Amino acid sequence: MAGNNHKSKKKQINRAFYIGRFQPFHNGHLKVISEISKDVDELVIGIGSAQLSHTPENPFTAGERIMMISRSLEKLDLYTYVIPISDIYRNALWVAHVESMTPPFSHAYTNNPLVSRLFSEASYDVRYSPMYNRSAFSGTEIRRRMLAGENWQQLVPPAVVNVVEEVRGVERLNQVSMKGDIESVLEY
């Protein structure tokens, strides 16, 4: 009976994983994800160091980074899950930690040697993601330009400019980067 074969004929969904801190999400990340979208049906995007915000290296909250990513990928023909992943500081347990927070996936895209090693050891298929215009498409460079009052807007998707403006991100970055008598980073 044709009906009996229905399940076995169902196409297997090709779902992959990609992680970054996205402080902020920039055109390099967008280019990588556009390329990945040609190969996969669905992409799980992990927001690394999700617990961090309001620091010079990590100015944006996980929620703000979700807005940046979701809005920037709206026009892409790719189903995405954006999942915050907080740090656990236990490399040997990190893949299990990721798995506990994400939909299942079969392969991971990265060019980070540690991420690659950890996924390989957990028997995932790891695929290399190339770097694009790294001197400019870099979170560090974008935050530097924000602080220096230089043009950073051209290095990120328009949706990211809107989110940064909405949350007054440059003003926040400036304030948490100030040196003063009172420590601007909370001790905990």
Ligand code: ATP
């Ligand atoms: P930061 O300088 O704050 O570390 P970043 O630009 O390195 O920011 P991350 O948020 O750390 O970006 O994200 C890391 C992921 O993004 C890695 O997989 C890295 O390879 C990828 N990535 C970063 N910049 C680029 C780029 N220009 N082209 C392609 N991939 C990039």
Ligand code: MG
């Ligand atoms: Mg980085």
